[in-house]
Amino acid sequence: MSLENFDKEIFDLTNKELKRQCDYLEMIASENFTYPEVMEVMGSILTNKYAEGYPNKRYYGGCEFVDEIEQIAINRCKKLFSCEFANVQPNSGSQANQGVYGALLKPGDKILGMDLSHGGHLTHGAKVSSSGKYYESFFYGVELDGRINYDKVYEIAQIVKPKMIICGASAYTREIDFAKFREIADSVKAYLFADVAHIAGLVVADEHNSPFPHCHIVSSTTHKTLRGPRGGIIMTNDEDIAKKINSSIFPGIQGGPLMHVIAAKAVGFKYNLSPEWKIYAKQVKANAKKLGEILMSRNFDLVSGGTDNHLVLLNLLNKDYSGKDASNALENAGITTNKNTVPGEIRSPFITSGVRIGSPALTARGMKEAEFEFIANKIADVLDDINNTSLQEKVKDEVKNLASKFIIYNQAMY
Numbered sequence: 001m002s003l004e005n006f007d008k009e010i011f012d013l014t015n016k017e018l019k020r021q022c023d024y025l026e027m028i029a030s031e032n033f034t035y036p037e038v039m040e041v042m043g044s045i046l047t048n049k050y051a052e053g054y055p056n057k058r059y060y061g062g063c064e065f066v067d068e069i070e071q072i073a074i075n076r077c078k079k080l081f082s083c084e085f086a087n088v089q090p091n092s093g094s095q096a097n098q099g100v101y102g103a104l105l106k107p108g109d110k111i112l113g114m115d116l117s118h119g120g121h122l123t124h125g126a127k128v129s130s131s132g133k134y135y136e137s138f139f140y141g142v143e144l145d146g147r148i149n150y151d152k153v154y155e156i157a158q159i160v161k162p163k164m165i166i167c168g169a170s171a172y173t174r175e176i177d178f179a180k181f182r183e184i185a186d187s188v189k190a191y192l193f194a195d196v197a198h199i200a201g202l203v204v205a206d207e208h209n210s211p212f213p214h215c216h217i218v219s220s221t222t223h224k225t226l227r228g229p230r231g232g233i234i235m236t237n238d239e240d241i242a243k244k245i246n247s248s249i250f251p252g253i254q255g256g257p258l259m260h261v262i263a264a265k266a267v268g269f270k271y272n273l274s275p276e277w278k279i280y281a282k283q284v285k286a287n288a289k290k291l292g293e294i295l296m297s298r299n300f301d302l303v304s305g306g307t308d309n310h311l312v313l314l315n316l317l318n319k320d321y322s323g324k325d326a327s328n329a330l331e332n333a334g335i336t337t338n339k340n341t342v343p344g345e346i347r348s349p350f351i352t353s354g355v356r357i358g359s360p361a362l363t364a365r366g367m368k369e370a371e372f373e374f375i376a377n378k379i380a381d382v383l384d385d386i387n388n389t390s391l392q393e394k395v396k397d398e399v400k401n402l403a404s405k406f407i408i409y410n411q412a413m414y
């Protein structure tokens with residue numbers, strides 16, 4: 001029986017979501033449109049198989065084919081990041097990070113990560129996350145210019161003496177200097193852990209410097225700039241760390257691996273390894289740069305004054321509306337973004353004075369600088385007249401018209 005016949009409720013809602021994704025401009029920096037082949041294998045019979053353990057070391061029989069699949073995913077992941085060991089089982093970026101901590105830290109150990117309100121991630125030690133509950137967390141941030149001051153990170157590290165330093169962020173617009181972080185980590189004999197969840201797609205295309213060989217351990221998501229299925233990965237060049245990572249993921253925090261997702265990761269990696277990937281990654285950066293340039297020419301401030309990667313952060317401290325107001329107005333105009341705190345923030349994390357805007361998803365639809373220029377001007381129009389709801393309606397129609405020219409999925413697919 002088809003899903004449509006068996007469960008009309010879920011079928012209809014999924015189609016509504018498909019239409020939403022197609023009709024509007026998806027500019028949440030962590031989102032992307034994955035490939036049909038990735039979705040095909042993710043929706044396959046591989047979901048049926050229990051394969052606790054690792055290739056050729058399973059607790060269940062009948063694993064000969066999933067062993068091959070996972071080994072292909074591992075091999076492609078290693079090739080992609082030019083590293084020696086990869087674990088492709090983490091169910092998400094957060095679980096990858098939990099696995100990293102479990103492998104190298106004991107409860108109560110000190111970790112030093114980027115402050116959530118400065119662009120870091122919850123799993124880098126925030127008190128509401130298990131990373132901030134099990135470990136004693138300390139933070140560095142960005143200066144008012146929106147950049148990490150590595151001398152300050154060094155000073156904090158000397159005082160804290162952490163067991164691990166975490167670099168990588170969810171809302172940072174400049175290139176991260178992994179070599180500098182390694183010098184700091186070495187000065188206090190800490191592990192250096194890079195979480196490249198946001199920038200991995202750029203890293204593997206050489207559009208951002210690589211965390212290897214500088215970092216002891218690297219984690220990523222596979223669904224953000226990498227454009228694969230929802231999931232996490234962990235990489236290292238150190239055999240001893242690799243062994244600890246494997247047992248920290250299984251049996252440490254996970255049970256049977258999601259074999260359908262691991263196969264989908266392999267398919268995604270095949271795309272990442274293709275010559276076209278570099279073209280995509282370059283365009284992601286060019287589009288974010290164009291977006292930033294036009295917004296600045298329309299008198300908007302950007303955190304750090306621009307971008308080196310796939311996202312820009314609008315700084316609205318000099319405007320009379322908040323990040324929440326701005327992202328709501330843009331949503332009404334068919335442009336999906338998220339509110340974000342900015343350096344020198346004066347509002348609560350629920351209101352904020354910034355908006356994070358990313359280019360990966362629209363670049364996946366085939367949009368280039370000309371479209372990003374058009375969109376940036378629409379964003380500026382809407383924000384400059386933020387209470388004008390009829391303008392928002394008008395822009396929503398224009399946005400829909402633009403989106404209709406950049407087909408990403410056909411209507412038969414969900």
Ligand SMILES: *Cc1c(COP(=O)(O)O)cnc(C)c1O
Nearest residue numbers: 092093094121169170195197198
């Ligand atoms: C998104 C993100 C994660 C978490 O990934 P999930 O798959 O949502 O758990 C971890 N670290 C960073 C830096 C991220 O941006």
